[in-house]
Structures are given as structure tokens and as C-alpha cells.
Amino acid sequence: MNAKERILGKLRGSLQGTTPIVDDYDIELLNEPWRYPPAERVARLRQMLGAVHGESQLSSTTGWPMQVIEALAQRNIGELLIAPTTPHGQQFADFVARTGAPLRLKAYDRPVEEWKDELFFRTPASLTGTLGGIAATGSLVLWPTPQEPRLMSLVPPLHMALLKASEVLDNLYQFMHAHRWADGMPTNALLVSGPSKTADIQQTLAYGAHGPKELLVLILEDA
Amino acid sequence: MNRPSSQPANATRVAPPLEGPRVYPARPSDVYLFGTCVLDVFFPSAGMDAIRLLEREGIRVHFPQAQSCCGQPAYTSGYTEEARAVARAQLALFAGEWPLVVPSGSCAGMFRHHYRELFRDEPETLALVEALAERTFELAEFLLEVCKVRLEDGGAPVKVALHTSCSARREMGTHLHGRALLAQLSGVERVDHDHESECCGFGGSFSVRMPDISGAMVRDKAAALKGSGAAEVVSADCGCLLNINGCLEKQGDALRGEHLASFLLRRTSAASRGGAK
Amino acid sequence: MSDVAHAPAQPIAFKRNAREALADPQLRRNFRGAMDFLMDKRRSQFPDGDELERLRAFGNRVRARALSKLPELLERLDARLSRNGVKVHWAETVDEANAIVHRIVEQHAAKKIIKGKSMVSEEMEMNHYLGDRGVDCLESDMGEFIVQLRAEKPAHIIMPAIHLNAGQVAQLFHDKLEVDYTEDVDRLIQIGRETLRRNFFEADIGVSGVNFAIAETGTLLLVENEGNGRMSTTVPPVHIAVTGIEKVVENLRDVIPLLSLLTRSATGQAITTYVNMISGPRKADELDGPQEVHLVLLDNGRSQAFADGELRQTLNCIRCGACMNHCPVYTRIGGHAYGTVYPGPIGKIVTPHMLGLDATRDLPTASSMCGACGEVCPVKIPIPSLLRRLREEAVRAPAAAPQHVRGQGAKYSRKETMVWKAWRTLNTSPALYRAALYAGTRLRALMPAHIGPWTDHRSAPKPAARTLHELAREHLGDQ
């Protein structure tokens, strides 16, 4: 017998003669206290995000590229990591090309092993999309894809994320339900609520522990 | 306590359902009083003051002379058999219909909650236990919720700190009842003390098995009470009083805790002052 | 506190450890401040008492349901994860678990491991085990990193370095990392970030714990604030997750109440910065993520707790740390005095299953049974009841059947058993009881001024002149 069989054998023996507890899942408790009128969802998300140092700006499907460029300029950042094969990556690249903005665009277009050093030490900012947002906790939902890999939202010190207002739902229950997560999950799914932080030294909050020091969310009100 | 009795002993346990607010009966003509062993030896006058408070409400008090201890010391020390035997002896004494009033929250909690666990495998006894649990009340709770007392304060203005034993607080809600009773006394200003809800460090055998930790806790409690600005300390639990008073005395401090029953009686009837001594 | 780390404390020396901790004013201040802070944070997350109580009941039911079908869920988890490409390993003991990890290390000729926070890896003493075999394990959670630099164990399961203040960390970094002395916390964290950053991408393997393992989808869910957990599970080519067999839940949606309870109870956060859900290794077309993901499922005494309906409740635990934050004993002695991986109330109820009651004999008695832990536990573990039950197992005759806990009878003493038998006789024989009390009150003058440890901190209690039994009979008549 291997360890698995021995462990399972012990556990089964301990449950002999008992019946499993029925699932009486209390949807109302997870939903009702965390509902918001549609018009207030974005405000709630921004408020929650702001409370943990997450910055957010209202924007639009056409206006956001300019805001990205302004945000970078404010911070004296001259390069940006994007996912050029996504629609928003494409849109931004076009915008930069058209306006001649002085910005070097980097594409995450090869396995991380081939450019780890650059990603870790010479990539100050990134731009990604999101699957949506959760008003109750001020969270972004990210499902990294081959086009927009996991580390884009983690390694660069400034992470900028696009969020469609229509994709902001009330709470995690609604989000999981609407997106049918139980049917199958991607290799990696994330909820991101603010920039990286820690309170491990004398309960004093400090931002930028290992992940992004800043999170800037651009909310597309017309999308 | 948290296993439906139809389930086998190895069934996975679910926490008991949330309890709604307790529904209180009308004021009875008679009650039982359970004196508790600590009070019996160290604070008997508090027991007499409890009896007088109840009698003043027109209630006849019965004190079965065969009573001893609720079984808690053995129970919390892990001597379950011994606790069960002692609990069984008490059960037999309070078999009538009258409410059981206990001037100590932790002993009241023993009757009301832990007897269920002790007798969970004896269906017949369990029925008695359930019935008794239903009519067991901590003294402050009984005065406030069943007797609906209206206290007339006859004492001078004073600041009072209230310490509630942990089991009384968590199992019986005694801190709320105690506060409500003190609030009825016009001359009494209740002051909070630092970390009011924190344990005084008594814990029965804990105080002698872990003397250093228990000592650190009671010294913190004594310091908090002294720092509260209160001129008097009141508690409805004799174990805590023994602990806190012992510490205050050892420190040479004049402050002493008094049982809530004695304090209430003293404030509301000058005539009975010292009567039970 | 002495800033020189010494040999880690052992649970068997609990009383001595506690005495030393109590004598350390700096430690007392650090813990009191930190616990007050954490209690306040939690309180602010639960303004609605009704919602809290309903949610705790819900959390309790979700965990109990998972335990009530644990073997089935573990098999489902194993099957789903395997289908997703995750390699699942089972270990009955910490030695087996370490050997599994070591085999993976050898397969990859790995030299360097970066670790996200994992209490199960602490149970395994993985750093030590692999260190002995020439493999470097570096902790990347800031608190764990600090504790590792000091060659200490975590003092708290959520906030490992909670026993230290900024000045102590400043001195440590100055000494060990050769940086300028600064007490500026932002600066200290940046030093940690810079030191650790290179290690994330140089590491051959990343190790992490798991907060919830979801059977339905084959998903490992991890919560964290720093991003080191994501780094450790994403950057190195191999990710090894280690967890206890009790961590499984049935459905993905089951994590919603548990997640809410966990982050709000632990650190008073509505949610942590990151909730990281891992369901498989990097796919062929993906550009990052580990090529291999392993899960090690560890028993280490959990199946013993599982065997008993009452003790099984220990396994509801979601490791939020709220019980220790609210514990008046933990607040005074801190985490190290317990000498266990899990300190505080949860440590007292879970460690006896891992190490045996003989090695942990003082832990169940180190509680005033105040109940603060059980009151805040988000999954409603009746911690005081379980402590009481372990006391019972500790004083039962060592050979008495059935045996529920390894080390049964560790505190069994013939003398004490006799004393309680006598107590029982006294309290079940009314005449004897009254006679004894009569004698006690009449002999009060003989009461010694010093009675054992009680009088170290208190004066001796004085029996009254007459008992309540006597006074009541006088007043009420013989009843």
C-alpha cells in the first residue's frame, strides 16, 4: 500500500457509518450585503481600491491611450510593456505610432526565460487588460493568456490595467457565476486589489513589497 | 453539545444553530438557588444578599442543603467521570419546575451548556438536563429579565468598574445584564477599564498550574482596574473576585472587588446593610 | 528580549519558555501593541454582528461538509489536478514529504529554492532538511525573510516577525545585509525587495503553501499581499506546493465565504492584494509560469484528529491567526514560547496530533479557558472544548482503551487521580461536603499565608466564618 492508500484508508475508516453533510449553500448571505445599484458599482470599486492605494481614473474607449501616455510622462517613464496582439495592445501601439509619442514599446512576445533580466530590472511599467472588476472588494479580475502572460501584472513596478465599466460586477459570487468559473479554470486566475504591500515590520504598511509599487486602473465608462 | 443525537459519535460535527434572543418566563413564586462552592466558602454573604434580593421581589428561595459543586473544576481539568458524578448529584436536587438561579455566571453556564455535553450519551438524563438548562439563570440576568427589577439607588455618587468573568460573558451575556443593572442606579457611574473584556487570569486550576502566566494576567487586570478611576469594583463571579482581590491585597492596595449581589443590595437598602454578615 | 537568537524553544519546556518571555518587557510591549492593532483591524471589518455570525456559521458548515466527505474530495482533487497536469504526491509523515520534495529537487539538479509563505513547510522543517543536503532555501515573505535572517521560527502564523519592532529589524538588516542603519519602514522594505528580487529569477524551484485546494476544478488558491507568493509560484521553472490533507474544499464557490472570513479575520482586510488561483503548469503556448507544478499532501497527525468526531473539528481551521490575536496568554508570552510551529490556541489543539501529547503535555493546560479564541474563530472551532478534551486525554490512564491521541496519559498521575476521586466523594455526599466546609471555615485561622504558586501573585484566600449552607439554613430553614 502506498501513502495515498494508507491515508485514504484511515480517513474512510473514521467516517464509517456517517453520512456526508448536505450542501446548503447560502447565496443570499454572500450576495445581498454586497450589492450596489449599477450606477454606484464603479464608485464603490474606486473607493475600495483607493483605500489600499490603488489609483483609478475614469476614461473611455478612445481616451485611455492618451491617459496612459500622460501617466507615464508624469512619472518620467519612457518605456512600456504591452501585449501587442490583444485588441487594446494593438490600439495603443497604433495610437503611439500615429501620435509619435516618445515612448518605447516592449512586447511580451517570447518565453520569460529569454528575457528575464530585462523583465525584472529594465521594465518599469506594463499595461494589461482585465476580465472585469468586483465592486464589493475593489478587485480586478485577471485571466492571463498566452498573449498577455502572468508576469506582466506582477514584475514591473507600475502596472496599468484597463477595466470596462460594464464588466464590473457586485461581488465575487456574481462574478464566478456569470463567468461560469466552475466549468473550468485557466492555468492561472487572479484577483488583484491594489499595489503590492506588506505590514510585516511593526504593523507599518509599506507599498511595493515584491510586486508593483503602483497600480493604475483606467476605467472605460463607455465599454 | 453540537451533535444531533441521532448521529453516530464519529459523525462530522457542525456548530449548533445560532441562538435567537432568550425568551424569559414570567416572574415565578419560587426559585432554587445554587450557591456554588467558591461562594459557599469564601463569599457566603454574597449568597445571602442574592437570597435577600430575590425575596425582596416576593420570591420564595429554596436552597437544597444537599447541593455542593456544579462539577466544573473536574470538568475543565479533564476528569470527566468525576465531573459527571458530581453533576448528576446536583441534577437530582433541582428536579422541580422552579427556575434555578445561580449567582455566578460560569457555574450557570455549566448547568446551561456543558451538562449537555456531559450527558450527551444518556438520552434520559439529557432530557432532564435540557429542561434544567431552559430554566437556569445567572442572578443578574434573572433580576433584570425575569424579575424586571427597578432599583432605587440610595447611595452616594460613586464610580464603579464592572468585571465580568469570561464564561459568564460568553455563555450567559452577564456583562450586559450587569451593566443594565448598574445603569439603574442613579448614583453609580460605570467606568470602563483597559481591556475590559480580557480574562483576569483565574481559570480555576490554570491559576496554580500556570502561575506565571496567570499572575501576569491578574496583575494587568488589577492595574487596569486601579487605573480606571473607579472607587469600587463589582463582579458577578466569585472565582474572579478571589483572584483579583488576592492580587490587590498582595499589592497592598485598598481597592477590593465586591459581588454584584452585595453591591446592589447595599446600594438599594440601607436597612439590610451588614444584615447578612 | 535578547537579540541573539538561541536554539529554538521546545514545547516540552513551555513553562520555562513562558517564564522567560514574561520577564521580557520589550517582547510584552511588542505583542500587546501588535495584538491590539490586529484586534482593532478585525473589528472594523465586521461592523454588522449578524452578518459575522451568519458567515461564521456558513464557514463552519462549508468546512464541516468538506471534512464529512474528505476522502472522496481528496481523490477528486487528485484526479482533477492530475488531469490539469499537476503532479500530486501523498505523504504520511514529514520525513516522507521532505523526501518527495528532495526527489524533485534532485531530478532538476536544483541548487536554489525560493519560498513563499508556507506553514506546512515549517512543519516539515524543509529549509533544514534541504539545507543539510546542500540546497539553499530562501524565504521571500518579508516577515519570513526577517525571521530566517535571525535564525528564528515565525512568532505568528500570519505575521512571522510580529515579535520585532522596526529598530530590531533595522539592526538586523544593518548587521546581516550590510546596509546603512535605518528605521524607515519603507526603506527597509525596499532593501528586502532588492535583496530578494534577483533570487526569484535565479531560483530553480519555487515552494509555496496553499490556502484552499478546490476539488471541483483542481485549483490551488493562495492569498497574499506582497506578491512574493505569485513570484514563487510563477517565475521558477518548477513550483512545489505543500499542504495539509484537510485544506480541500468541495466546490469553487465554497471558497467565497472562507476567503471573506479568512482575510477579514486575519488582518482586517476586505480582501488581500492578491488571490492567486493556480490550476496547472504552463501550457505549450504560454510564455511564463512553471513548467511543472507539484502538490504534496501531508497528513502528519491530521488523520488522528480526523478519527474522532469531536477532535475532527480541529481540521476546520483556515489558519487565520485570529485565535492567537485575541488570546490573553499568547499576547503575554508571544509565539516562540510555545516551541511549536503553530502557536497560540490553534497550536494547542493541533500540535498534540503532530507531536503527541507527551511532547506537548503543558499546552492544553496553558489556557484559562476564557473562550476568546472560540468566540472569534471564523469557522467556529470550539477551541476551549477541544482543549478540555485534550486535558481529558492527557490525564486518562496511559493504557486505557480506546486510544484517541498519541501520548495519551502524558499527565496521568496516580496521586492526582486519587485527589479527584476524593473530590468526587466529597461532592456527592452532602453530609461529608457540609462537614468538610464546616471544618474549613472553623479552621480558617490555620489557613497558611502561602499556598503554592497561588500566593506568588496574590494573598491567600480566607474562608468566611460560616458557610452559605449554614447561613441559608438559618434563614430559610432546613430544605
Ligand code: SF4
Ligand atoms: S483555529 Fe480558528 S481562529 Fe485559530 S487560526 Fe484556525 S481558523 Fe483562525
